[in-house]
Amino acid sequence: MEQEEKSHHIKHLIREGKTNAQARKVKKYNEKSDESASIDLAPMVDIAFLLLTFFMLTTSFSKPNVLEMGLPEDETKQGVSKAITPDNVLTLRVGKTGRTYLNVGLGAPQYIAFNDLKAKVKSYVAANPAIITVIKVDKDATYVNMVDVVDELWGAGIKKFAMAGMTAKEQEEIETAEKQ
Secondary structure, eight states: OHHHHHHHHHHHHHHTTOOHHHHHHHHHHHHHTTSOOOOOOHHHHHHHHHHHHHHHHHOOOOOOOOOOOOOOOOTTTTTOOOOOOGGGEEEEEEOTTSOEEEEETTSOOEEEOGGGHHHHHHHHHHHOTTOEEEEEEOTTSOHHHHHHHHHHHHHTTOOOOEEEEOOHHHHHHHHHHHHO
C-alpha cells in the first residue's frame, strides 16, 4: 500500500510540471528526512583535549621572587655577647618618596643620592668592619625602594642587616628633610 501512495505522489509531482528526475529527488529527500539528524561530537572532544594538553605542556609558571635574609646567630650559646655602641651602628632610612638618608651613630640623617649609596657604605665598612646596619623604611614607601636599598647594601658587602620600623620622631625628621 505504501508503494502505491509513493507512486501516486510521484505522478502528482509530474502533473505539477516536475520532471521524473526531480520527482525522484523529492522522493529521496522525503525518505532521508525521516531519519533523525545527529552530529558526531567525538572529533571536537579530541581537539579540545589536544588543545588542553598543548597548553598544559607549553605553559611556564612564574617562580616566586623571594628576598633571602640571613638571621643572626644565637650568641648566647657561645657565652659571648658583644656590646653595641652607637658609633658602630649605620642607619639607612628610606622616606616615602624613595629618598635615602644615612647616618652613623646618633648623628642627624643626611640625604645621600641613591647612586652614591654603595660607595659611601663601602667606605664606612672599610673604616669599621664591625659596623651594624639598620634599615628603616617609611610605611608609605614602596617595596621596590626597600629592595633597591638592600641590593645596594649587598653590593657594598653588607650581608647582615636589621630591618626596623621608623618611629614618629624619625618620620618627622625625614619629612622635614624632604621639604628642604
